[in-house]
Amino acid sequence: MKRIFLLLTFMMSFLQVKADEGMWLMMLVKRLNGQDLQKKGLKLTPEEIYSVNNSSLKDAIVQFGGGCTAEMVSKEGLLFTNHHCGYGNIAALSTPERDHLTNGFWAMKKSEELPAKGLSVRFLVRMDDVTQRINAKLNNTMSAKERRDIIAEEYKAIEKENSENGKYVVTVRDFYNGNEFYYFVYQDYKDVRLVGTPPNSIGKFGGDTDNWEWPRHTGDFSVFRVYADQNGNPAEYSPNNVPLKPKHHLPISLKSFKPGDFAMIMGYPGRTNRYLTSYGIDQMVNKDYPGWVAASKSAMDVMKSYMDQDQATKLNYASQYASVANYWKNRAGTIESVNKNGTIQDKQKLEESFQKWASKPENQELYGNVLADIKNYYRTTSARGVERNYAAQMTRNSKYLSYAAGLGSMFKTYMAETDAAKKAELKKTISSRIDAMYEKFNPALEQEMLKTMVQLYRDKVRNEAASPYLQTVNPQLLGDVAKNSIFASAATAKAFLNNPDAAKLNTDALLKLATGYNADAKALSDKYVAYDDQFSNSNRLYFDGLRKSHPNQEFYPDANSTMRVTFGKIATLPVRADRDYHGVKNNFYTDIDGMVAKYKKGDEEFDLPQRLIDLAKARDYGQYADAAGYLPVNFLSDNDITGGNSGSPIMNGNGELIGLAFDGNSEALSGDIVFEEEWQKTINVDARFVLWVIDKFSGAGHLLNEMTLVK
Template identity: 80%
Template sequence: MKKIFLLLTFMLSFVQMRADEGMWLMMLVNRLKGQDLQKKGLKLTAEEIYSVNGSSLKDAIVQFGGGCTAEMVSKEGLLFTNHHCGYGQIAALSTPEKDHLTNGFWAMNKSQELPAKGLSVRFLVRMDDVSNRINALLNNQMSTKERRDIIDAEYKKIQNENSENGKYTVVVRDFYNGNEFYYFVYQDFKDVRLVGTPPNSIGKFGGDTDNWEWPRHTGDFAVFRVYSDVNGNPAEYSPNNVPMKPKHHLPVSIKPFTAGDFAMIVGYPGRTNRYMTSYGIDQLVNKDYPGWVDASRNAMDVMKKYMDRDQATKLNYASQYASVANYWKNRQGTIESVNKNGTIQDKQKVEEVFQKWAQKPENKDLYGNVLADMESYYKTTSARGVERNYASQMTRNAKYISYAVSLGSAFKTMMNETDAAKKAELKKTLSERINTMYEKFNPAMEQEMLKTMVGLYKSKVDGFVASPYFQHINADLLDDVAKHSIFANRNSAMNFLNNPDMQTLERDALYKLGTGYVEDQRKLNDKFSAEDDKFSNINRLYFDGLRKSHPKVEFYPDANSTMRITFGKISTLPFRDDRNYHGVTNNFYTDLDGTVAKYKKGDEEFDMPQKLIDLNAKRDYGQYADPAGYLPVNFLTDNDITGGNSGSPVLNGNGELIGLAFDGNSEALSGDIVFEEEWQKTIAVDSRYVLWVIDKFAGAGHLINEMTIVK
C-alpha cells in the first residue's frame, strides 16, 4: 500500500520507523534511539554523524555549486561529485582544441589542476532550531504581510548574531509550510579546481535516452579539489593557496555488497512538495508542467540546431542544453507517473480525513474552510501558473531578454554617476562583465531563441495574464530585434560602454522589449499578490491541521536545499519485458559487460572509448572486481532523494563511500509529490567503477594513493 506520510520522526525510536521515506535534518540524529537501524547495519553513533565540536560525517559533505552535492575523499581537499554536476565547469574549461568534455581530463599533479571560475562549495558548520523564538512573535490574527515582516526582521537578527562579522554565511529557513524555523551556519570555499573527468562517453553514457531509466551504465562522476589560504580559511583563487584540510573525509570502500544491505545518503535535496493538495497536483500535471514541457522542447530544438553545426557552440551551450533536457524529461515523466500511480486520488483520501476533522466544532473556525479556499486559489490562479511556466523557460533560455535588462540597468547607473572615480570603476567592472557574458555567446542562435520563445509565449499564454508588451509586439520586430541593438554582441555592447548615451539606450528596441516585459511581470505579481498571500496562510494552516488531526503521527519536513540524511538499503526493481539487462540476474546492479553491450560506434549517446572496450575484453578489473568476477557500474537503493542530491555519497553502515547518487527511475517520477514505496529508487554509480576508471582507464593512480581505500 502506498504511503503518503512516514509515521514516525527522529524524535521517536527507530523501532517504529521505516528506513526508506523521509529526508531528515542532521541535528535531530542526537535525539534518536538507534537500536533498529543498528540491527539493519548502521554502525555510527549520533555524534559520528552530526557533531558541532568534533569531526563528523557532516563535515565531509558539501553543497557543490549551489545545486548539487559533493563529498570530501581525502585529507588534501579532494572531492567527488557527479559528472553532470561539474558539466558546466568542464564545458567552460573546454575549447575545440582542448575539449575536456569530449576527451576527458586528468591532472597528473596539483600544478595541472584547472581553476573552475565561479565555482564554490559550502560546508555546514552547525544548525539550530529557532521555532519557539519566532513563533512566539506570531499569531493567527496577523495579516500575511505583518507575519512576513516580523519573520524577516527576526531572520536578520539571527543572521547578524551568528555570522561572526561575515566569517560565516547564515541562512534561516522555514519548515513544515511555515510552521517551524531553523538556521544554518555555513562556510564557503571559492577556490575549487578541476582534477579529473572521464570523457563524455563515460560520464554521460546513455545520454537523454537512458536518463531517468533503469538499467543504467553511466560513469557519472568528476573529481575536483578545494583550496584554502595557508591558514585553512576560504580565499579567492590564488596560486599561493593550498589544498584545504577538511575536518573529515570519507573512506572509499571497494568491499562487495548485495541486495538488502544497509545504505544511507547525505546531501542537499532541493525541493519536494509531499504535502501538496490534490488541487495543486491537478494544476501541476494538467496545466503547469505541460507548459514547461512544451517550452523546453522548443528551446532544445533551437539549441540543437546550432550545436550540431559548430563544435564551439556545442561546447558553449552543452550545460544549458543538458539542464533543459533533464527537466524536460523529468516533467514529462512526472505527468505520466502521477496519472499512472493515482496520486491525485490518494491525496483526495487524505483530504477527506482532514475535512472530517476540520468540521468538528472545536476546529471549524480556523480550519473548516481551508480546503475550499485551497481549491478556490488554484482555480483563480490557474492561468497564472501556466504563464509562469512558459515565462520561466523563456527568460531562462532567451538570454537577450535578461542581458538587455541587466546590462541596461548597469549602463544607466554608470551614466548617472557624477563622481569621476566611481564612474571609472563602474566602467571597468562593466567591461569585465560584458566580456564574461558574451565570451561563449552565439548571436544567431540567441536571435532565433528570442523569436521562438516570445512567439511561443504569445501563442500559448492566456491574454488575461500575458505580458501586454509581448502580446502587442510586432511579429516582424522579432525577426531582427537584436541585430541592431546595443546588446547584439560583445562588440556592440563594448562600443556603447565607450560611447554611452541615455537616449540611444532608451530607444533600443531590445532594451524596451526586456524592460517592458519586466514591468508587466511586476504588475502581474501585484495583481495576484493578495491571492498569493492568502495561499501562504492557507498552506500553513493546512499543514498545521494535518499534524493536529494525526496526533500520533510525526511528519518529516519537505526538502528545501538544506543538508539531509536518508536511510535505506540496497534494493531491486522487478525486471521489465521491454528492457535488456545484458545477463544480470539480480536486478540491483549493472556491470561493464552490459555497458559494452550497449556500444554503438559514432553514436552521440552510446559511443565509448576503445580503451574501455579493450580493458573489459581482457577482464583487467584489478582490485575493483566483484568477487563474482564482474566490474560493477551502477546500483540501486531505496533511499529517498530528489534534485540537489546529485553527487551525494551513498554510504554503508560504517560511513564508507560505496557510490554516488546521480538519478532516479521513471516509475517514480512523481516522487517530489509523493513517495512511491514500491517503486522509488536511487540510481548510483559504484565507487569501484569510479576508482577503476581513475586508476585503470585514466592512469591517475596517484589520486587513488591519496584516498583512504577500504578493502
C-alpha cells in the first residue's frame, strides 16, 4: 500500500515539475512545484517513466561498467554508450595486430561479437524510501560511532530483506548529507560483448584539446550487447548464452529539433557537492585541486613518454591515460571557473542567511555553531586534504605500490598454508592473479611512475600530514628498488611463487615501501577520525537547517551514482569571439562540415578517416540528414548532469532517443559545486550521426534492423 500511495502522490505532482536545475530521484520529483512539463513538451506519464510493475523508461537505462551510463536500443540486448566509456574495454580487446581502438571494429554477425572481460551492466529493479525507518532509531545526542553502527545494522537488514537470497544486489544510500535514506534493488548482467566501435579518430576526435569545449565534433559512441542465460537471467560468459530481451528499449528518433524543444536525460551521475560550504570550496580550489592537477600532469607525462615509443604500451595504457587526462582538465577548469564565476562569494551569501536563522534563540542550541565547526574542520585538516590528493594520484597511477601490497599478502597466506590440497589450489589462484595483473604492464614505465609520484608527494605534502615512511626514502632510487623486487614483473613474481622464501619476502624493499606507506595511511586516517565524525555531524545539521530556514525552496539530493532524471531543453551557448564555429550560425549544433574543417592529416587529435571525408564531400547523408540539409554531429542542451552521466540517453518528450550525453562545457566546470544557470550545458552526440557512422561509414547497417527508428 505504501508504494501505491507514493506512486499516486508522484503522479499527481509530476506534471508540475520545474524544468531546470537538479538531478532528481524518481521518488523525489513529487516534491517539486512549478511549471507544467507537458506544456514544455513532455508527452509521457510518470508510469511510463518509472514503474515497478510495468515496463518503463527506467528499464532501458543501465549503469555501464560502474562508472558510466548506457541505454538499451533493441529488443535483442543492443546498447549504446559513449566511446570513452567503452574505451578501456576496446583497448583491452585490441592488440597491435588487431587494433580495434585505432581502426574501429564491427561484428557483422553475433558470433563475431567480442566478450568484454570483466564488464557488467546494472539494471534498476526498484527503489524505496527507508528514511522514517532509520531516523526513528537515531537522535542528535548519540555519538558518531553509535550513529554509524545503527545505520550499518539497518543497511544490512534492508539488504537481506530485499535481495531474495542473492538474486538481486541491494544497496542503501544516504541523501541530503545523511538526513534521508533510500534503498535500491539491482540486477547485474555480466556477459557483455563489444558489437562495434568507430575508429579512435571519430570516437575521440578533438582529443584533449577539445575536451570540455564547445563547439565539439566527436562521434563519442560505442555499441555493446548484453547476454543472458536461456531464461533471461544474469549469467557468466558462455557461448550458450543468448541476447537479453530487455523489458524496454528506446526508439531512436530521426526527426529534427530546435532550441527550446523539450529534452530529458536519465542516467547514473557520479557525484556532486552542491551543498558544499564556502570553506570547503576554498579548500578544494586553492589547496586540493592544485595538488590533483600537478600530480595528474606528472603521471600523464610519464605515461606518454613510453606510449609514444611503443604501440602495445599505447594500447595498454590508453584507458588509464584518458581517464587521468579527463580529470586533469576538469580539475584545472573547475579552479578557473569557480574563481571566474564568484562561486565562493555566492556561497558566503547563503551562509550569512543561514547564520541569521541559526542564531535565533529557538535554533541556536542545535544549529548556532554549525558553520563555525565546519570552518574549523577545514582549517584543522587542510594539510591532510592536500595529502589525500597527492596520495590518491600516487596510489592510482603507480601500480607497484598496490601490486606489492596485494601479492605480498597473498604470498604470506600461501606460505602459511599447511594443507597440501588447499596450498595447491591457492597457488593456482595466485598464479592466475599474477597473469591478470601483469598482462598489460610495462615495468620501465611503472618504475619511472613510482619514482615520479613519490618524489612529488615528498615535495608537496607538509610534514605533519605526510607518511613518515615515505619521508625516509630516496625517490630517485625507487626505480632500482622496483626493478630488483620480487614484484618487478610477472616472471619474478611467479619465480617467487614457485620457490617461496620468507626471508626474501620480508626484506623486499618494494614490499616494505608499500606496507610502510599503507600503515602510515591508516594511522593518518585514525588520527583524523574524530574530526571527520564531527564534520559529518555538522554537515548533516547544516543541510537540515538549510532546508528548514528556506521552507519554500525545494532541495534536490546531490548525485551519488544512483539513477536520476533531469529535465531541460535544447539550448544554445553565447557565441565566443575566440572560437571558430565553422559556418554554423545557430549555436546549438555542429555538423560534419565543421568536423572536416578541423581535419589535420596525421594529427593525433584531429585526423580523420579518408572514407568519412569522401562521404562528407559527396553529401552522402542518407536518411540521417537534418531537415535543413546538414548532417548533425553534436548538439547542446541545458540538462543538469555530471560525471557518470556519460553515455546517458537524451530523449525528446516521447521518450525517443535523440542523442548520447558525453560532456559539459568549460564555462561551467564549477557545475559540480553550483549550478551555473546561464552557462551550464550538456554536450551530446546526435543519434542521427551515430546511425550514419554505423550504417553509411561502417557498413554495419544490419544492426539498424533490430532498432526502432522513428522518422
